[in-house]
Amino acid sequence: MTDVKKSTTSRSRPFISSKLDAELSICFEHPERVVFLDIETTGLSHYYDEITIVGWSIGGTSYTLIKGDDPSELKRSLKSANAIITFNGIRFDQRFLKQEYPEVRIPPIHIDLMYLCRRVGLTGGQKNIENELSLSFRETLKDVDGFAAVLLWHKYLRGDTTSLEKLIRYNRADIAAMGAILDATLERLKYEHGLFSTHVNFVDWSAPQNWQIPPQDLKPASMELTKALRFYDVFSTSSARETRIIGIDLTGSEARPTGWCLLDGSLADTKTISTDDDLISETINAKPNLVSIDSPLCLPFGRVTVEDDDPNREEFGIMRQCERELKRRGVNVYPSLLPTMQKLTARGIRLALVLRKMGIPVIESYPGAAQDIMRIPRKGAGVEWLKLGLSDFGVTGNYLSESVTHDELDAITSALVGTFHLAGLSESLGTEHEAPLIIPDMTAEQKPKVIGISGPLAAGKTTIARHLESKGYAYTRFSMVIDDILNERGLEQNRFNRQSVGTELNSTGRQRELAERTLSKVHSAEKIVVDGLRFPEDHSFLIETFGLNYTHLFVSADDSERRQRYIGRHGKTELKGAEEFDAASSSEVESRVGELNVLANLHFCNNIRLSDVESRIIKELEQIIGE
Numbered sequence: 001m002t003d004v005k006k007s008t009t010s011r012s013r014p015f016i017s018s019k020l021d022a023e024l025s026i027c028f029e030h031p032e033r034v035v036f037l038d039i040e041t042t043g044l045s046h047y048y049d050e051i052t053i054v055g056w057s058i059g060g061t062s063y064t065l066i067k068g069d070d071p072s073e074l075k076r077s078l079k080s081a082n083a084i085i086t087f088n089g090i091r092f093d094q095r096f097l098k099q100e101y102p103e104v105r106i107p108p109i110h111i112d113l114m115y116l117c118r119r120v121g122l123t124g125g126q127k128n129i130e131n132e133l134s135l136s137f138r139e140t141l142k143d144v145d146g147f148a149a150v151l152l153w154h155k156y157l158r159g160d161t162t163s164l165e166k167l168i169r170y171n172r173a174d175i176a177a178m179g180a181i182l183d184a185t186l187e188r189l190k191y192e193h194g195l196f197s198t199h200v201n202f203v204d205w206s207a208p209q210n211w212q213i214p215p216q217d218l219k220p221a222s223m224e225l226t227k228a229l230r231f232y233d234v235f236s237t238s239s240a241r242e243t244r245i246i247g248i249d250l251t252g253s254e255a256r257p258t259g260w261c262l263l264d265g266s267l268a269d270t271k272t273i274s275t276d277d278d279l280i281s282e283t284i285n286a287k288p289n290l291v292s293i294d295s296p297l298c299l300p301f302g303r304v305t306v307e308d309d310d311p312n313r314e315e316f317g318i319m320r321q322c323e324r325e326l327k328r329r330g331v332n333v334y335p336s337l338l339p340t341m342q343k344l345t346a347r348g349i350r351l352a353l354v355l356r357k358m359g360i361p362v363i364e365s366y367p368g369a370a371q372d373i374m375r376i377p378r379k380g381a382g383v384e385w386l387k388l389g390l391s392d393f394g395v396t397g398n399y400l401s402e403s404v405t406h407d408e409l410d411a412i413t414s415a416l417v418g419t420f421h422l423a424g425l426s427e428s429l430g431t432e433h434e435a436p437l438i439i440p441d442m443t444a445e446q447k448p449k450v451i452g453i454s455g456p457l458a459a460g461k462t463t464i465a466r467h468l469e470s471k472g473y474a475y476t477r478f479s480m481v482i483d484d485i486l487n488e489r490g491l492e493q494n495r496f497n498r499q500s501v502g503t504e505l506n507s508t509g510r511q512r513e514l515a516e517r518t519l520s521k522v523h524s525a526e527k528i529v530v531d532g533l534r535f536p537e538d539h540s541f542l543i544e545t546f547g548l549n550y551t552h553l554f555v556s557a558d559d560s561e562r563r564q565r566y567i568g569r570h571g572k573t574e575l576k577g578a579e580e581f582d583a584a585s586s587s588e589v590e591s592r593v594g595e596l597n598v599l600a601n602l603h604f605c606n607n608i609r610l611s612d613v614e615s616r617i618i619k620e621l622e623q624i625i626g627e
Contacts, residue, residue, distance in 0.1 A: 229393060450549060
């Protein structure tokens with residue numbers, strides 16, 4: 001029987017697998033047990049978005065499950081079905097269903113119309129195929145597409161039940177059309193009426209008599225559904241709620257204005273700024289705790305330039321790992337070295353470098369991903385929706401009453417990412433070789449508690465750091481990595497060589513690499529003390545990495561006191577020791593230590609004998625940091 005069927009069909013239609021033949025045979029024999037299903041979601045990311053409604057037709061009846069309702073009917077329908085028909089459901093609907101309703105049984109036969117349509121030259125989305133087949137299931141819904149469906153749900157959450165009714169009708173039109181598409185596809189595949197024991201018009205099952213009648217007595221959204229993130233709820237226990245964050249939605253050219261925002265607590269002040277000089281000037285004058293830039297801030301590992309003629313382009317490509325990860329999570333993002341992104345990436349890296357050298361911490365953010373996570377409609381929905389989402393979150397400011405650009409609103413979102421990051425509510429998507437892209441994460445694990453200690457030579461930094469080590473802090477210092485480098489080069493570990501290598505690393509743009517390697521020595525510790533910060537970049541790096549869990553202590557002492565300590569420590573004569581101290585203090589690697597004094601959270605003037613440090617300064621420090 002099987003051989004005869006293969007022989008007959010091979011002459012009358014294109015080759016179709018015996019597996020599909022068998023699956024369709026079951027559908028023809030029991031059309032009442034075929035479920036046509038489609039879901040609506042808050043977005044495209046299975047990682048961050050969620051189902052809003054599930055619609056399905058089976059056994060001559062259409063059903064709708066609204067988020068928050070009892071899924072029992074859905075479970076029963078899917079349990080009784082022996083086949084499911086979707087459009088792009090294998091990659092999309094099925095994944096969401098398993099994630100949101102893990103107890104639901106997906107029928108063993110899943111026919112995805114998107115792939116079936118491709119066999120007969122029907123490509124594109126479902127609506128495009130409906131148009132090509134001249135199907136008319138959505139005469140009153142021509143203004144609704146997938147993006148508009150998301151907004152309908154947002155309107156419903158704000159009290160508009162007519163929007164929910166429209167969303168249900170839109171969903172049911174998708175389902176109804178599936179049967180007609182299946183019928184048309186089978187006809188093009190030349191499935192003859194006599195191939196199966198009975199002839200079935202599947203549209204009769206996908207579009208039963210009640211498909212155009214939405215559920216009656218739709219209720220307003222429950223408080224559970226309308227509950228949203230609020231600024232002061234999220235940051236109620238964190239001092240991040242009082243920080244000053246600059247958000248920059250950078251453009252690729254100074255000719256096109258960039259969106260800029262100062263987020264002071266929850267108060268946003270936005271503007272557009274064109275030139276790099278003005279961006280830097282405005283940002284410095286704002287005295288921010290952190291700058292968050294919507295732009296790639298590093299190259300893909302292995303790349304050395306942004307241009308396509310980079311000698312390593314073929315081997316390392318145009319995409320960073322953070323972008324690959326966001327793609328995997330269903331978040332749309334452009335590769336950092338796509339031709340249209342190259343100038344933006346170069347500009348972002350340049351601006352970040354300038355700010356970090358001043359000790360201003362800079363993180364990379366992506367407003368689109370943040371808006372997905374925060375359930376705020378992206379700017380594609382329109383300025384008013386983005387304003388509404390930011391306002392609902394609790395952000396106030398001039399943007400609510402004035403005409404502002406999309407870029408300014410995205411700059412607010414970028415700044416919010418900075419607040420999340422300082423509060424420790426963020427995820428860093430990066431690698432050992434690529435600086436991270438930061439996204440909000442309400443479930444983030446607590447970051448380590450870190451104290452960085454800076455100050456001039458012989459001020460007493462290491463004495464304090466070692467005492468903290470005795471209190472359970474993992475100890476690390478920049479000179480440990482420099483000593484590793486000296487060992488690699490076969491050089492003696494002395495102050496002169498250390499200062500030479502330190503100067504070399506800083507002047508060649510490897511200061512962040514030095515900081516990363518310094519931290520790698522204590523990467524698993526819950527409490528860390530970092531001894532010997534010497535450049536503003538060290539300070540910015542530690543804030544970028546640990547947020548407000550990082551405390552910067554600057555230790556100072558009078559020159560005469562430090563000189564005497566140096567002489568006593570090294571056992572030199574007064575004259576020889578003084579000469580060495582002056583030479584070491586005036587070296588290039590010590591030249592910017594004074595700038596760290598302005599950046600530090602805590603300051604100690606340590607003009608006391610080292611033997612008194614523990615009894616006096618250490619106790620004061622312990623009270624401040626809560627030890």
